Amino acid sequence: MYIHQKKDWPKFIWDADVITPLIGKVRHEQGKILGMMQGLGFRLQEETLLKTLTLDVIKSSEIEGEQLDHNQVRSSIARRLGIEIAGAVRAERDVEGVVEMLLDATQHYERPLDEDRLFGWHAALFPTGRSGMYKIRTADWRDDVMQVTSGPMGREIIHFEAPDAAKVPEEMRSFLEWFNTEVDLEPVLKAAVAHLWFVTIHPFEDGNGRITRAITDMQLARADQSKKRFYSMSAQIQTERKKYYDILESTQRGDLNITGWIQWFLECLLRSMEQTDATISLILKRVRFWENHKDIDFNARQQKILQLLLDDFFGKLTALKYAKITKVSTDTALRDIQDLIGKGIMEQQGSGRGTSYNLLAD
DSSP states (O other): OOGGGSTTTTOOBOOHHHHHHHHHHHHHHHHHHHHHHHTTOHHHHHHHHHHHHHHHHHHHHHHTTOOOOHHHHHHHHHHHHTOOOTTOOOOOHHHHHHHHHHHHHHHTTTSOOOHHHHHHHHHHHOTTSEETTEEOOOSSOOOSOOEEEESSTTSOEEEEEOOOGGGHHHHHHHHHHHHHHOOSSOHHHHHHHHHHHHHHHOOSSSOHHHHHHHHHHHHHHHHHTOSOOOSOHHHHHHHTHHHHHHHHHHHHTSOSBOHHHHHHHHHHHHHHHHTHHHHHHHHHHHHHHHHHTTTSOOOHHHHHHHHHHTTTOOSOBOHHHHHHHHTOOHHHHHHHHHHHHHTTSEEEESOGGGOEEEEOOO
């Protein structure tokens, strides 16, 4: 039997002696992060918010095996929040949909979560009414059996089977009533329970994971009482993806005592908060860079590459990579790179086929 087939579903229980100390640690870290950010000033808060939300969107999609363009995500978020950035690009519809959902969840966290709002999120995720090549039922509850899986197509691992489609409307009514009215539960603990409860129902034909994480972010914003997100739970779940599916599967096959799930969730949340220091360091590095070089003219291609290099560029930058990223010829890429070297921005490493380029340290 799965957890949703138990007689007392969804009357969850947990061991307060195990959970309460963890909640205390989470609350301590929340206060520490919010206090630290207030001391950094508006511009750095804005930069950190942009980086955190960008990471959240990208990593939440990666968990589902979907790769989104970093620049498109960042540009879409910046435009919607009124943040000025260098090298902004136009975002595709699928990117805009994920961004729209996350921002609605976190920037309007105080609003009730209802059926229409969830249907709007689902429609935004699938603007063409398709998931990949397949037409799906959008902005409505699923009408078929749903198995929760992970892994590549053809080699999927089945973690559990969700409730029958006929039960979904009533299951969602119960969940939404609880989510909108339960006020006695500690907010971060409510985030853990909401995540498990919604992902168990799996009410949509596709997109359930991303919507689950949006609901989680919404509840964490309520816990922080802030629209500003300075840590990414989705990014940490992606890092611990195997463990996430392991604990989810064992919880689904267990009883209504979900102490193990809550413990993992809160510990994962703590680890996501620990990444804030690293995020702030990267933000400070980027801000210092643009401030130190504010009098230098960069073309749009150079701005794009510099932004990528300041955002943890993966691997080494070569002329060929530069050309592919900026969609120009290798000769144009080399002229741009040589110009940056001449301006004291970049340096060459190696020679011949092993030639690469990196930023000079300030």
